[in-house]
Amino acid sequence: MVARRSPRGKTKRRLDTDDEEEEGYQGPQDGATSTSISVTAPAMEQASFDSWAEFQTSLERYQAETYQLYFGETAMNSTARNKRILENYKGDDESLPRTIPVKRFEHYNKLLRCTHYGRPRHRGSGERPRQKSRNVGCTARMSVCLQFDGYDWKIRVTLHSRVHNHRLSEDVFNQYSRVRVNLPDDVVGHVNQMLSHHSERRSIWHFVRDNADSELSMKDIHNLVARLARQNYSAPTLEGRIDKYLRDFCEDD
Structure with missing residues (x-):
């Protein structure tokens, strides 16, 4: 196309x-x-x-x-x-x-x-x-x-x-990945630290499942990691990455 x-x-x-x-x-x-x-x-x-x-x-x-x-x-x-x-x-x-x-x-x-x-x-x-x-x-x-x-x-x-x-x-709405992966900033910060230590996706999935009120699939974790990787490239500090993550969820552009 x-x-x-x-x-x-x-x-x-x-x-x-x-x-x-x-x-x-x-x-x-x-x-x-x-x-x-x-x-x-x-x-x-x-x-x-x-x-x-x-x-x-x-x-x-x-x-x-x-x-x-x-x-x-x-x-x-x-x-x-x-x-x-x-x-x-x-x-x-x-x-x-x-x-x-x-x-x-x-x-x-x-x-x-x-x-x-x-x-x-x-x-x-x-x-x-x-x-x-x-x-x-x-x-x-x-x-x-x-x-x-x-x-x-x-x-x-x-x-x-x-x-x-x-x-x-409500049940359809809760299936959307954007809704499911709306995580608290402290969880996002810890996931970023896990990524910096090259943690496996399954370890990240277990951490998020245990520390956030979200039912995430491995596909959600792959989407989350990909999103954070892009943000880490453009926002070098942890505070900047968390702020950008939250703004990207709320902002359109």
């Missing part, structure tokens, strides 16, 4: 790092086809936020309460948005257009899609047992954009399509 080029100023990527195929993941439908189910999730109670951190906190709470899971597919950062504003400005130099305060708001907008977005994969006889693809073509999505309300900048939910073509339930 040839990747499509993203529009100027945008980056396009899935922001959660879990594999689409998960060991032990049974799928959201229990035998029902995607065309036979239509579930409308409740709306978010809050639609305006003072910061991306406030939005993310509200989103995490909303997802847990409604058993939805979104990932950030696209985003434009504020620097790119400011550049575009200034490039398109036709006025005089004394009345420059309002630009986004980049230090306060790293991103201009985000598009979030249901974790079951994407064309279903039809795998052959070589599919490993108990391993399923999440993709069922769900079109639920959320657009979030930074706007100036006349007094200050606000992050607003500008569009929220809440219709899913799969079940929304």
Whole structure:
């Protein structure tokens, strides 16, 4: 498949790092086809936020309460948005257009899609047992954009399509790897130390199982180790790695 080029100023990527195929993941439908189910999730109670951190906190709470899971597919950062504003400005130099305060708001907008977005994969006889693809073509999505309300900048939910073509339930929600591997920072710190001593994956699995309230498979541990390895490369200190791990779970980009 040839990747499509993203529009100027945008980056396009899935922001959660879990594999689409998960060991032990049974799928959201229990035998029902995607065309036979239509579930409308409740709306978010809050639609305006003072910061991306406030939005993310509200989103995490909303997802847990409604058993939805979104990932950030696209985003434009504020620097790119400011550049575009200034490039398109036709006025005089004394009345420059309002630009986004980049230090306060790293991103201009985000598009979030249901974790079951994407064309279903039809795998052959070589599919490993108990391993399923999440993709069922769900079109639920959320657009979030930074706007100036006349007094200050606000992050607003500008569009929220809440219709899913799969079940929304606590048992399905708890199967998602991102939910299962949301570990306390002290456990993450110890896992990092185990990695620095080249501990085996099974030893890490036993430690996490005994010290965190999570039912993790070995596939989850492999995903966790891969995620931490990437973070260790970009954040050399233990404190930095823990902070980056927590932000990566809460942030989209």
